[in-house]
Amino acid sequence: MCEANAYILNEGKEELYLEKVDRVIPQEGQLMLENIFGQRKIIKASIKELALVDHKIILERL
């Protein structure tokens, strides 16, 4: 499976926000994340970087 873990940048450190994310859909200044278990989270953040080979989605709070 090729999901990635989503991390929030907090004072330069990556904190795990949601594991095994499949889908990310930006909507009106927020991001909807859904993982392979069907768990959904919505956060006021933007994507700072994707590093898919490392299975990482880096988010930054807005």
Added chain:
Amino acid sequence: MCEANAYILNEGKEELYLEKVDRVIPQEGQLMLENIFGQRKIIKASIKELALVDHKIILERL
């Protein structure tokens, strides 16, 4: 490997923009994409959707 293909939405259709993308970095209204071969492309676009299990990054031109 868990890279994804990047597609541009054009009149509702997904057109392949860059294969086997590893990294995506948003910067000032643009996106820098780099694939696993080190090829880089910069596009004035935003991320419309990630569907990682399907290996898809869907972009929309700005």
